[in-house]
Structures are given as C-alpha cells and as structure tokens.
Amino acid sequence: MTASNLPLPFRFALRELRGGLRGFVVFLACIALGVAAIAAVGSVSRAMTDGLAREGQAILGGDVAFTLVQRQATAEERQYLEKHGMVSEIATLRGMARLADGSDQTLVEIKAVDSAYPLYGTLKAGEAVDATAALNAGSALADPELFTRLGVKIGDTVQVGGAKLTLAGQIADEPDKLATGLGFGPRLLISKPTLETTGLVQPGSLVQWSYRLRLPHKAPDSAVVELVEAANKALPQAGWQVRSRDDASPGLKRNISQFAQYLTLVGLAALIVGGVGVANAVGAFLELKRPVIATLRSLGAPASLVTQLYLAQILMIALLGVVIGLAIGALVPVLALRFLADVLPVGAQTGFYPAALGYAALYGLLTALTFALVPLGRAGDIAPTALFRDASAFGRVRPRLVFLAAAIGSAVVLAGLAILLAYDRRIALYFVVGVAAAFLLLRLVAWAVTAIARRAPRANSTEWRLAVGNIHRPGALTGSVVLSLGLGLTVLVTIALIDGNLHRQLTQSLPDRAPSFFFLDVQNAEAPAFMDFLQKEIPEATVESVPMLRGRIIALNQTPAEQATPTPEVAWVLKGDRGVTFSATTPKNSRLSAGEWWAADYAGPPLVSMEAGVARGLGLKTGDTITVNVLGREITATIANLREVEWESLAINFVMVFSPSTFAGAPYSVLATLAHPGPADPAAEAKLMRDAGAQFPSVTAIRVREALDRISSILDQLMLAIRVASSIALAASVLVLAGALAAGHRQRLYDAVILKTLGATRGQLLKAFGLEYGLLGLATAVFAVLAGSIAAWGVVAGVMGQPFAVFPMTALAAAFVAVALTIGLGLAGTWRLLGQKAAPVLRNL
Template structure:
C-alpha cells in the first residue's frame, strides 16, 4: 500500500491524460503479490482456448494430411468412376493416353463357408497395376500377383482379419464368392486407398479383376463401381491434374465418368471432419462463454479486494480512468497468461492424439504447429476476457472514496459509464462475429450465437425471478430456511453467479443426453419393429420369381416385396450442369455421386403425392419423374422442371410430373427419384427385395433363410437389418461417447466457475458468519442455512437445465434429424442430480472454511 501511495505521489499526469509508464509500473507492482483469486480466471480461459486450439490444429492436421496423402488415398492423381459397367476400349484408351492406369472394381457380396455360414463383405477387385501410388501390406507378406493369382486352378483372396473372426476361419481356408471358390492366402494389414471408398457395412475382401469377372457376380445392372485411377508421368502439378480431368470429360463426354482428383481424395470424410470440427469448436466456445462468467466473477472479486487500494489512489488524485487502466492492465496480463497456457496445451493436443491414434486408425494426420489456428483460438480467448472483464472493471470508475469504504456494509448496485458498456458490447459483438465468420457452416454458428444470447438472458431472468420470489415469500419459522431465503435475495447474493455458472453447461449436457437417447430409441426400438429382416440386392430379373418362390417356401409367414433398382447420377437441373447449379447447401449431397433410382406404374407405398399427378398405366410419352418434395425444394425444383440423370452410361432427361412426401418411418422401399417405366424400356436392371416377418422371427429362422437363399442364388447380396443396426449402434455409441467427452469441457468450465463464484463471495460470507456467530448462532445452524441455500439454488439450476436442455433436444431431433423425440428421465435426472450435488458440495466446502474463521480477528477490522 505504501509503495503504491508513494508511486502515486510522484509526477501526476496532466488533466485528461495519463502516464502509461506509471500505470504499467503500478500494475506490475500489484501483480507481484501473486494471482490469488484468479486461478478460476486462468483455468477457464486456458480450458476454452486449449479446446479451440487443439480441435482446430487437429482438424488442420487431418486436412493437410489428406491433401499431402491425397494421391495415395485416391490411388493416383485422378480417378474416373462408372456405375454398373466397365469402360469401353475407346474410353479406356482416352485414359491410358494421359498416364498409367489401374482398374478397381468395388461391390458388396456374400462370403460363404463350406458349412453354410455367410456374411456380407465389401469386395474389391484390383488389377496387376494396383496400387499406382503407395504400398499395400499383407500378412504373410507376399507379392500381390501370388496372393491373388491362381494356384492349382483356385484364385486367391486377401481379407480383413475381422472376416476370419466372423466366420471362424484362418489363412489357408476357403470361402465362396458368387459361384467361385477362393483360397484365403493373407490378411490385409495396410490398404493405401482404403479411405477413398468410404465406410462399408462389412469387412474387406481383396481379389483380382480377372477373378471377379469369373465369379458370376457381374450381371447386367449389378451394383458394381468401376474406378479407373490415372497417375501422371512425373510430378504433375495441380494445374496439370485439372487439365487431365477437363480433357477426359471433353474427350469422353458421353461416358458419364464421375471424376475426382487427388485434391478431394476423400470428400465425404473431409466434410464429416469439418462438421465435427465445427461442433467441437462450438463446444470450446461454449466453455469459453461459460468461463466468461468466471472471468466476470473473478474481476468483481478482484475489485472488491482492491477497495482500499482504489480508495487510496483516488484520494491521492488518481482519476477514475487511471484506476480503470491500472486494473485493466493487470487483468490483461493475467488474461494473456491464461491464453498462453491454453495455446500451449492446444498446440500439444494434436501430437498426443496422433500418437494415441497411430495404431488404431488409417487417418493421415500431418502434425505440426499451426499459427493460424492458434491465433484464432487466442483471439477467441482475448475477446472473451475483454467482453466479461470491462463491465466489472468499469464500475469502479465513478465510485467516490467514501462509497468504496461504505460498500463494506451497504453495497450499491451500479452500472459502469456508457463507454464501458459500449466497450463490452463491441467485444461481445466481435466475439459473435468471429464465431460466425470462422465457422464451416455459418447457419449453425448463428444458431449457436443466438442460443447463447438467449440462454444468458434466460438465466439472468431466472436468477432475477428467484431473487424476487425469495424476497416475497412468507418468512419460514425455521431459522435455517429463513436465513437461506434471505441469502438468496440479499444485495450481493450468489444467486446470479450460481445460476449462470451451472445453467448453460447443464442445459448442454441434458440436450446431448436426450439427443443420444432419441437416436438410440429410434435404432433399438422403433426401427426393428418396422424394418424388414433383410434387404436383398442384385436379384436378376430372370431369377426374381424363383427367388420369391424359394423365400416363400423356406419362410411361409414372411412377406417379400421387390422393385427394380438402378443407380444414376444427376447431371443437370433444367439444363444447368449439376456442379454449377445453385442449390441449398444441405441438399447438394444429392448431386454428388450415384443415387438409387427405380421406375414404377403406381406410387410407392409409404409416399403421398403432394403436387402434380401420377402418370397413367401404360404411359408412353416423354420420360417423367416423381421427386421427393423436400429434396426438390432444396434443389429449387418444381413440377414441370426437367432433371437429367445418367444411368448405365445413358443420359435420360425427364420432366417432373409430381412431388411426393416420403414417409420413411414406414420402412417401405422408397426412392427419391421414381421414373415412368418407359424411361428405361429395354435397359438391363436388377431388383431390390425386402423380407418382412409380420409376426416376428428369431435368429435361427433368419439365419436359416439367409443360408438357403445365398446358397441357391450366390450372386445375390443380403443385408441383414439386425447386423446393420448393430453396426450403426456401435458407431452412434462411439460418436456419443466422443461428444459427451468433448462436452465435458463445458461442464468442467461450469464447475470451475461455480467454485470461483463461491470463492469470490468468501469475504462477504466470512463477515456475515462472524456477525452471526457473535450474536450466538451455532455452527450447525449456519451450516444448515447455507446448505439449504445451495440446495434451493441447485434445484432451480437443475430445473432450468432439464427444461431448456430437453427443449433444445426436441428441436434438434424433430426439426433437424427428423426423428421422434424420446425423453430419457434417467439420463436427464442423473445430470440434474449431479448438478445439485456439485452445487451443495462446493458450497459446503467453502462454508466450512468460512465458519472456521476466528471472529476476533475480523471484529477488530470493523
């Protein structure tokens, strides 16, 4: 105190100005006393900044890795794909004139054992040139030609180790694919282009293209994708790769190639990474916003502790602005320390993640220190600290010396000057603007910003309402309850801090719990009751009746429905190329790659025509198409518009005759695009069939039917719905676990802020406890009063979190995911109970310390 007074008694700044050197020197002297009371401030900033920096750096590392390894992931500089058919000699000659070419065929098939067991596999057929880039690794390690070639007339297959476990096989055993028998010669340990094919439903099996052609799996209209990878001679630059794709599209314009370059080797993966990154960044922002409450609490407590110092400074002539700047410099220095700690943790996180994931994932993580991502996280942290610190610091500007001392017994509620309110608003707007500008999906970011503002206003209103209600309630006869109610609404009460601290984090946790429960409920209860037992693909039209007869014979109580099925890609909308069409970003997925199409004389079950009319039977005019209404709206289509679709290498342009609302929950066979039958007159096609057991079935019945049908029709592919749902459940479970772990950052920040809020009120609580103990209050009664206070506040916060979190989950499931909302009372109640326990426990820990203070020491200072 004497050092500050002496420093302040030195040269004074001229009126209206300030001496920056003196301000910084005074701020530095103050900081020598340590960072007592600012641990929550530092931890909250560091936690949020670390989350944002770590997630951003990890995503950038993956993105750079995909770019760096794009050539190996794609299997060349460019890939040209066709559905249903192989390239003609002329089309292949166009590709071979550009560089080295490798052919890969991909399809789903059934792998069967001699014992009759069968399972779905993702079959990949490669030629001798595969892989053009990178290297495959097998166990045992043998040349590819030996592994897949014929030995004693039997071709070889290399399989995923999961296939061996699923069918109880080992290397050396045999499996049947289609009508051919294959010897298992190795397991696949590394497949350089694995990511380019996306995630499959079954384990991988690798055979030669020659063996695939002899397997009986290739029939006219079979769902097989042929991909032709082209590697340029030398190290072709991006411009050369672009010219390659342009030239091929021009020279083989009628082929219907779907082209992809090494620059977007795994577009679906990259989109999913971007979306998940945005979610995790929003979680980090939520942690920062919650931590902002801790910043405000810490700064309020800081100003409260510095009342005597501020009084001395002002009594020696320091202006309000000088006092503000001195303390702002201290808070800024501590904020910089918190941001620096967060940046160090965030920069190290990707390296730790890369090491942890190295042995379990094929993701190409390019780990480095990324200045842009770290700078973005630092800016988030700085703006958060500024937005939440200026207001409480500014309140000390115009307070007279007498009022500062009088606050000890009569605290006043004051607003800072307009300039500080404006500075707070500008910092908050800058934080919101940055969150929207830097987002992958700005609509989601805007929703988050709006929800955060609404949540803060709601929490403030809840806190104010609780205080007003506590003030108006009748005074209970029991002293502990009377003291608890008084503590809730008195000046300087902890009510706003406690409600704000836990409310947002708890609401987020409840929302995630309810969304997870809704997804699981949809997958585990509703769908299995409505879903078919099997989907059968690639049923040749010539065998459709025989297939149906055998299914009816083996499962008399089953219902079988079948429809024609082809694959086609949308090439143009009203004459505008698909890649150039202006459509809703949420619907652009329909223009990427192939989609299932069918044709029918009657509207499919489970759909309702909402606009236009269905075509008459035996229609023979220009091709017509029925389109899903929701997708049509996203693509900007209406009745009468025209859509061009490439199917089997032929482009069909059809007029939209009607729009349908598809009721996917009925689990019937349905397609976004249904053509009039004359659109594909004479075209080869396969059939898709479903088998439903209306009265239910057991595993033995289903597996027996699967065994009989796949043995009789080896080229047909079966997808058992129970197995698919199990796989999806595992993915959803892992994703939910990751989401909960990430969202735990926000909850940790909430608990830290709550602890900080209770610590910030320790001085006032100590004063109150000393007075009450002096007046004869027993420790047990004081503990009971404070426990009741914290329990009431915890109940209010829990109720808010339950209501708001459940409403948010309902909005997401009903309006975004389009699934039924399932309230999980156990999960939501557990989260609310945890919030209540944490509130009471932290409050009582602080209370125990307060009640341990000796009254005499504090009474002497009054």
C-alpha cells in the same frame, strides 16, 4: 524499454502484480481451458486435413479417378484415359462370403483390382505374405474382421458367388481404403480375373468401376485440372464422377471439418461459461482493491487512471492464461496423434499450426475483454467516501455506457469470428443466438429466483429463513451460481437428448413391419424364382420387390448440377450416384403432395416422381426437368408429381421413381425385402441366409438389424467423443462455480461469525447453506432441462427432420448433477469458515 519508461498505468499494474495472482486462479483456469480446447481441436483437424492433402494420391489411388456405376468404360473411354497415363481398373461391390459347408456367412465389401494396382502406395498383408503374389494366384486377402466373424484362419476357404477362394492373408495396409467410403462389411480383396469366376457381375449388377489414372513426371495440380476439364469435354456422355488427388476423400474431409467445428463451438462454449468466472474474478478482485482505489482517488488520481491500471492488469493475466492454454493446446495433438495413430483414418503428422493457435488466442483475449469490461466500468466512478464508508458500494454502481458499448462490441466481434470461421455458418449462427438467448434467460432465471425468495412467506424454520434470505440479499451468489452451472448443464442435457433420440430412431422406433432383410443384386431373370423361394421358406412373411438401377443427377432444369445451390439438408443427393427405379403405380409408404401419377400404360416422354423434401431442397416443382445419367445414357425427365415418403418405415423407397417406359430394354437388377409378421427367429433367419446362398450365390443379403447395429456402434463412438468434449463446458462451469463461491468467502465468513455469536450452531449453519445451494442448483437444473430439451428438439426435429422424444431420466440426472455440484462445492467451502474464531473477525469489521 525498461519498466520506468512504461506509461504510469502499466508501471502501477506491474507493481501490484508483484503480490501474486491471488483471486485469479479461476480466471486463469477458465481462459486456459477454453483456449486449450480450441487450439487442440484446430491443430488436430489441421493435421488430419494436411494428411489428406499430403497423401491425396495414395488415398485416391491415383492423380485422378473416374468412376462409373453399373457399367465398365467403353473402349473409347479407356483409350482416352490410357493416352494420358497409367490406368488401373478397380471394381467394388457387395457380396456374401460363406463358409465352405454353408453353416455361416457374412456381408463383405468386395474389391477386385488389376495388375497395375496400386498406382501409389503399397498394399501390405500381415505375416510376411506377398499380397500381389497372393492375388495373382487367385487367392483373397481380407480384413481381420472377416476372420473373426466367420471364425476362419489363413489358408481356409470361403465361397463368394460361384467361386471358392482361399484366404491367403489379412490386409495390413490398403492405401486407397478411404476412397471407397464407409462399408457395412469387412473388405475382401481379390483380382479382376478372380471376380469373373464368382459370377457376381451380371447386367444390372450394382458394381462401381473406378479408373485411377497416374500422370507422368509428377504432373502439377494445373495439369490435373486441365485433364478433368478436357475429359468431360471430350466425352460428355460418359456420366462418370471425377475426383482428383486434392479432393481424394471429400466425405472424410467434410466430416473432419464438421466435427472440428462442433468441438470448436464446445470449446467456445467453455470459454463463454468461463467468461462468467472472469467477470466474477474481476469483480471480486476490484472489491479487494477497494482501499487501494480509494487511496488513489483521494490523492487525485482520475477515474481513467484507475480504469487503465486495472485493465492493464486484467489483460496481462488474460494473456498469461492464453499462453498457458496455447501451450496445452499445442501439446495435446502431439500426444493424441501418437496414441491414436493406429485408429486414425489418415496419417496425421504433428506440427505447429500458427493459424489454429492464433484463432484460439484471439477467442481467449476477446472473451476475457468482453466479460471484464463491465465490472471494470464501475471501478473508476466510485467516490472515495463511498468506498471507505460502504463495502457494498462497488456492486451498486452502474458501469458507464462507454464500457457497456465496448463490452457489447467485443461480444459482437467474438460472435462474428465464430460465424465467419465456421465450416457451417448456419449452425454457428444458431449457436451464437442460442448462447445469447441462454445468457439472457439465465439472467431472468436468477432475477426470478431472487424475486420469489424476496416475496416468499416467512418460514417457521430458522434454517429455511436463512437460506431464503441468503438468496435475495444484496451481494447474493444467486446470479453467479445460476450462470455458472446453467450453460454447462444445458450443453450436457442437449447432447444427452440428441444421443438418446438417435439411438431411439435406430433401435426402439423400428416399425413392427420393418423388413428383416434386404436382398441386392437379384438378377431380373431369376427374380421370380427367388421370390418363390422366399415365400416357401417363410410363407407368413411379406415379400416385396422393385427394379433398381443407379444414376447420377447431372442437371436441374438444364443447369449443371455443379452450379446448383441446394439446401444443406439435401446436398447429398447431388454427390455421387443414387438408386433409381420405375413403377406404374404409386409406391407404398408414400403419398402424393403435388401433381398426379401417370397412367399405368403410359408410354410417352420420360416422367419422374420426386420426394417432396428433396425437391424443395433442390428448388424444384412439378413441371421442372431433371437430367440423370444412367448406364452412360443421359435421360431428361419432367417432374410429374411430388411424394411425401415415410422413410422411417424402412420399406423400399426411392428419391426418384420414373415412368416404366423410361428404361425400356435397359438391364437392371431387382431389390427385394422380406418382413416377418412377428418377432424374428434368429435360427430361421440363419437358415434362410444359408439356403439363399446355396441356391442363389450371386444374391447379397443384408440383415437390417446387423446394419443398424453397425451404424449404432459407429454412432456410439462418435457420441462418446462428443460427450467427452462437452464435459469441457461442464468443467468450466464447475471452475466458475468454485470461483463464485470463493469470491463470496469474506461475506460468508462474516455471516458465519455473526450468526455463531448470536447463538447459531454449526449444524444449523450447514443446513441453512445446504438448503440455499440446493435451491439454487434445483432452479438451474430446471432451466437446463427446459433449455436443453428445446435445443435438442431444434437439432433433432429441425436440422435432422426426425421425431423427437424427451427422456425423463435425463432430466433427473441433470437435476441431480446440478444440486450435487452446488451443494457439494458450497458446503466444501463453508465447512472451513465455520471453524474460524469469532474475535479476530469481529475486530476487523
């Protein structure tokens, strides 16, 4: 189809676009920035999830993995698995690796493998070391971090439990590393026979046994599903957790989806902030086209033609912005995945992801349409006489209801897509409601600032009178500036406060009597001797201990756990195994909120005490039943009471505490804690760990501060990525602010020329404009601090259930950023205007 065959509005639109895209630079930049962010996030997350699916067998270590806690598979269970394919048995546990002279030690994640390992992928060691041969010879391989922590080199020995192990090399590639999840220490890889020499595996030890199964002849997914169902049916009492190759790392997959959702919402926030720039650009463009519109209307053009003409132009320009954004969004993953290949947890290959790009394009077009419809709704309804006579007529005309309805409908569709396509729709709903509330409140803030300026007493200073007058006069920039910066700064304040509160919980808010150490795998028989040892080493310390087992919830009120619908906050309780204990008395740092504790000598049917928040999330109450699998035995217990637990104390507490008779005769280990009465002495702690390792080699010591430091380090990396992503919203705000100031260029030029003609100096005008921009920036900062604090409180206190604190420096930083940006950009644009000659401007008024 040639241009002459196009409908008249499109022909006119193409003809007008020949003059270039003057006035639409900010429009294009805002749309392109938001679309690029969403497209890039979608493509990267899709590349990683595809990598998980593609490498599922290697990541899991087999086609199917059957995991047991605190016990090995029985002969019957092992025989059943071997009947279906090749089996590899792997044990994972925590332990302490100590230097041969006992001078230093560190927590390690021990992984013991058999001769069949790995079923998929290749285990590689650095420096041309034969990994398999090293393990078969009784040596160990370790993460490079272990060598750094202990200051050892290849060929040195470390003591683990009762065995001395030679470090034969560093692990270069562990194909199934993701299957074991996050650890608090570096990996130490040994063989199963070597594990037996350490003496770490005792009855009740916290060992996880995983049986990876490789099916023959490249079995299809349907065969994997059938095997899982058949195994659970044939051995219902096994109590194992089953994962298949299509869900090799559910935690990582979930984290990728959640993080991608957050970054997508940040990109959408940038788009919405940019929508203000779209509205400003469209309004300014139509104001410039006032003579053209007047001419068309004078020649008999109907209002509908005018609207269609400029709607076509806006959509063409929006489409160009979307194309630019998609091109950037498709290119970013290629570069990002190439540079991050060494640190990504899964092999992600670059590719073209039409769905991710399509969603980004749809978001961009809907945003442009939503914000362009209102100013477009005014264009066709202005009388030609008003256009020629009054330059401000355009801004005073109300858009037609049909355009308002169309804009609202487009916004609803945009919000619906954001919620429908989200991983967590509840969070997406909060986001949509929050953005809508922020827009409404920012409009109210702009109206309030304008009203206050209008009613403010007359100042003696000329500059102050000009500044205040500019805020409330017709065509003022107040609304645009407040909207431009408001959302972006609110996002940054919210992220900063969440970051600060999380770090406060991990560090500053540690209770004075928080334990310094947790000791795991204290055997029941040696527990009294170990407690005596701790009391002798640090007599003034508080030492506590409780029995500990591991169990997995398999049914709630006889309903299988897989069919339960817990709230998102407690869904983790049903995923994998949990620590359980038994006690004759109510645990410390908890209080009963419902029901009664059992008698100290109770010996009847199993009873359990549930943490109240978890019980509510699972829909349980006193009198209900819960079934757990512990050591291959299914135990159904009645909920006798609910407890409110002070988790922040870091004292020993469990979600489930059973009556003592429940586990009569069962093997268990003891969990112990040691709390200093005052500030910890690093030298005394180091000595304690050395002596404990020498006398009780099977005990694992976890220093609380080191564990928190590791979590804090991971959190720092995560929050850095979030802050960088959130800066996209601020970048959009700056673009929109620059566009708003550019849109007011002509009016500012007239003001400057007239005031200079009346005797105003350049310094007075700069001061007046600076005061105006400073007041608007300050008002925006106040809103951003209040709204950001409320949003952060909702996340920290509402979603995370943690105490919330406000950090004054964050408020000051937000105020400084807002005022500096507004004044800086405003004066940068004004400076050039002040140098204009008066005569040429006055002749064209």
